[in-house]
Each structure stands twice: as structure tokens, then as C-alpha cells.
Amino acid sequence: MEAIPQTYAEVRDAALACTMCRLSETRNNVVFGAGDPNARLMFVGEAPGKNEDLQGVPFVGAAGRLLDELLAGIGLARDDVYIANVLKCRPPGNRDPKPDEIDSCKGYLRSQIRMISPEVVVTLGNFATKLLVPTEIGITRMRGQRITSWWLGATLVPTFHPAAALRGRPSVRQDMEQDFTIVKELLDAGR
Numbered sequence: 001m002e003a004i005p006q007t008y009a010e011v012r013d014a015a016l017a018c019t020m021c022r023l024s025e026t027r028n029n030v031v032f033g034a035g036d037p038n039a040r041l042m043f044v045g046e047a048p049g050k051n052e053d054l055q056g057v058p059f060v061g062a063a064g065r066l067l068d069e070l071l072a073g074i075g076l077a078r079d080d081v082y083i084a085n086v087l088k089c090r091p092p093g094n095r096d097p098k099p100d101e102i103d104s105c106k107g108y109l110r111s112q113i114r115m116i117s118p119e120v121v122v123t124l125g126n127f128a129t130k131l132l133v134p135t136e137i138g139i140t141r142m143r144g145q146r147i148t149s150w151w152l153g154a155t156l157v158p159t160f161h162p163a164a165a166l167r168g169r170p171s172v173r174q175d176m177e178q179d180f181t182i183v184k185e186l187l188d189a190g191r
Contacts, residue, residue: 008037011111015088021104023089029056033084033112040187042118044128046161047087047097058083063162070176074184084112086128097127119190120183121154125161144179155186
């Protein structure tokens with residue numbers, strides 16, 4: 001019987017060697033997470049895209065640049081936060097995650113959240129939101145809420161995935177900027 005990972009490094013190493021789902025067969029890299037493992041703010045996206053799979057780092061493409069801009073808008077940089085995804089491996093063709101793939105990966109994400117113990121968790125898009133807040137309500141209606149007394153005492157703030165702002169209406173970016181203002185207020189209040 002394998003030992004249950006107890007440290008951040010052990011969880012990361014387990015994820016890097018994971019073969020629990022079919023995505024392990026087509027990945028270039030496991031995209032475990034990046035940033036400050038003691039961050040007060042954590043972002044959870046959906047899954048790695050092509051650039052992330054090639055580099056092994058979350059949010060390095062156009063969506064990542066927008067995330068960096070939104071962070072700068074509230075006085076933060078990527079090094080100040082922690083970024084992870086629901087899935088640690090890229091679904092072929094950037095298709096939506098399948099339920100069994102989410103089930104295979106969710107233990108890694110739960111361990112990351114528990115070990116980082118952020119004050120605020122921001123879910124980026126439907127998949128992350130619906131995994132961390134059991135709901136059937138879509139992100140358009142969920143975004144911008146402050147879900148307090150969430151797991152481990154963190155406050156959860158759902159917002160759109162940055163990719164939605166890049167391909168969608170200009171109002172999506174404005175909504176995200178409002179949601180990031182909520183995040184800043186929560187972090188400022190926690191100091």
C-alpha cells in the first residue's frame with residue numbers, strides 16, 4: 001500500500017507520476033500548479049491548454065496574460081498568488097474535462113488547497129466553480145459572489161475564465177475586473 005502524501009512536495013511528486021486517467025497517455029507535462037505555496041490568494045482554473053502542457057506551467061498563454069493584467073489591476077503579481085487547475089493534464093483538443101478525469105484529479109487539488117490554506121480562492125469558470133461549490137448554477141449567475149465560511153475558512157469568489165473574456169463580450173472583462181475588486185477588498189480586510 002502506498003503512503004498517503006503528507007507534504008506539498010509529496011503531493012506534487014505523486015501528481016507528476018500520476019497515471020490514474022487516460023490523459024496521462026497524451027500529456028507532455030503534468031501542470032501541477034505554480035506560485036507562492038504560502039499565498040493568501042489561490043486561483044483554480046479548468047485544465048491546462050496547449051501552451052501549459054508544453055511548458056508545465058498554468059496560465060502561460062493569452063488567458064494567462066489577461067490574468068496577469070487583472071492581478072496587476074489590484075496590485076498583485078503572479079508570484080504573490082498560487083495558481084492551479086482542476087485537471088493536471090491537458091484534455092486532447094482542449095475539450096471539456098470528463099467526469100472521470102475530474103474524479104481522478106480532484107484529490108490533488110484538495111490537497112493543494114489544504115496545504116496552501118489561502119484566505120481567498122477564486123474559481124475561474126464553470127468546471128472549477130461546480131467542483132468546489134456543488135451547484136448546477138452557471139458561472140454567469142454565480143460570478144462575483146462571496147461564498148464565506150467555505151472549506152477551511154477561506155472565502156470563495158467565482159468568476160469567468162479569462163479565456164471567456166478573450167473570446168466573448170467586452171462586458172466579461174469588466175465583470176472580471178469587478179470580481180477582482182471584491183478579491184482585493186477581501187484580502188485588505190484580512191490583513
